[in-house]
Amino acid sequence: MTKTQRLLELVQLLRCHRYPVTAQQLADQLGISVRTVYRDIICLQQQGVEIEGSAGLGYLLKSDGHLPPLMFSRHEIDALALGLDWVSRHTDAELKSAAQHALAKIQAVLPEHLTHTLEHQSLLVASRGEALFETHLPEIRQAIHTRNKITLRYTDLKEMTSTRTLWPVVLGYFDRVRLLCGWCELRQDFRNFRVDRIQEIVVSNELYPGTRYQLLKRWKDYQQARYPDYR
Incomplete structure (x- = not known):
């Protein structure tokens, strides 16, 4: 070296x-x-x-902003391509477009021999996810970033419908479920909601108190207390 x-x-x-x-x-x-x-x-x-x-x-x-960007290794390119391919197949149109733009930016700065590696990937992602996973996701992500409260009309697994005001903090992408996690004003505790069971969502102009990072830390501490093995 x-x-x-x-x-x-x-x-x-x-x-x-x-x-x-x-x-x-x-x-x-x-x-x-x-x-x-x-x-x-x-x-x-x-x-x-x-x-x-x-x-x-x-x-x-x-x-280190004045330094030129570091070149990616083959393993890093595999990881980036695999991750971006998953996003383009299993998320909504907004993130799919973002993944495609990110991939194009990466490709533009790679030398020719690594560009070939990116264009001819042998690591593949399963077929496109179900369309039901796309509903409400852009609004939820925006609310998470901007700290806006959201109001949900939600139907649980027992087919009971309720209205909740939530401080959104995390959006989890699982194989068969997209899970919205946040502070529920009704329960005064963190709660999880399956996105495909949200009937209606309204993003409020009202911001929840504190910063997004403070709420995220509270949620992580909550997870750690309930599940000691959580990372």
């Missing part, structure tokens, strides 16, 4: 960590000495890469 390759790998490892990572951890993953990690971090900092931290405390990448 050349020094340039090693520096790019180091930046990529730092990108993968949201919290400070020690030089020893970085050295173990790169197969180099801790001393070399220290030298490489200083080198990157001198080139303008914003890496915060120090020996013993760990390092955190704050910004």
Whole structure:
């Protein structure tokens, strides 16, 4: 591995960590000495890469926007193509279009030999999902991003219909079900709703309190308390 390759790998490892990572951890993953990690971090900092931290405390990448994008490996291309193919086959028209545009952007920056890999994939996704999965999904995703409350008219598995006001936080894509998770004002607790059983949805102009990230953390803590093995 050349020094340039090693520096790019180091930046990529730092990108993968949201919290400070020690030089020893970085050295173990790169197969180099801790001393070399220290030298490489200083080198990157001198080139303008914003890496915060120090020996013993760990390092955190704050910004690398001035660097050229890292090239994808064959395995990364396989993962991206497989994921985007799944999105284009098993979600609604809005996300399908987004997946196709993303794939085109990726293809535009790849060298010819990797473009060939992307165009001739051997990893395939099952056929198109059922149309019932497309209903209401764009409105739900928009409400999640903008923190708008939503009101549902919902029919449960016992065929009982109710109206709920929800703070939407997560949209789960399962094989046979799309699941909306959020804070239910009626129950004063987190609840799950199958999207195909939503009869009507109205996105309110009213925002729920706090930030989306705070609500997401509350939901994750709730999941962790109920299901200790949840990640």
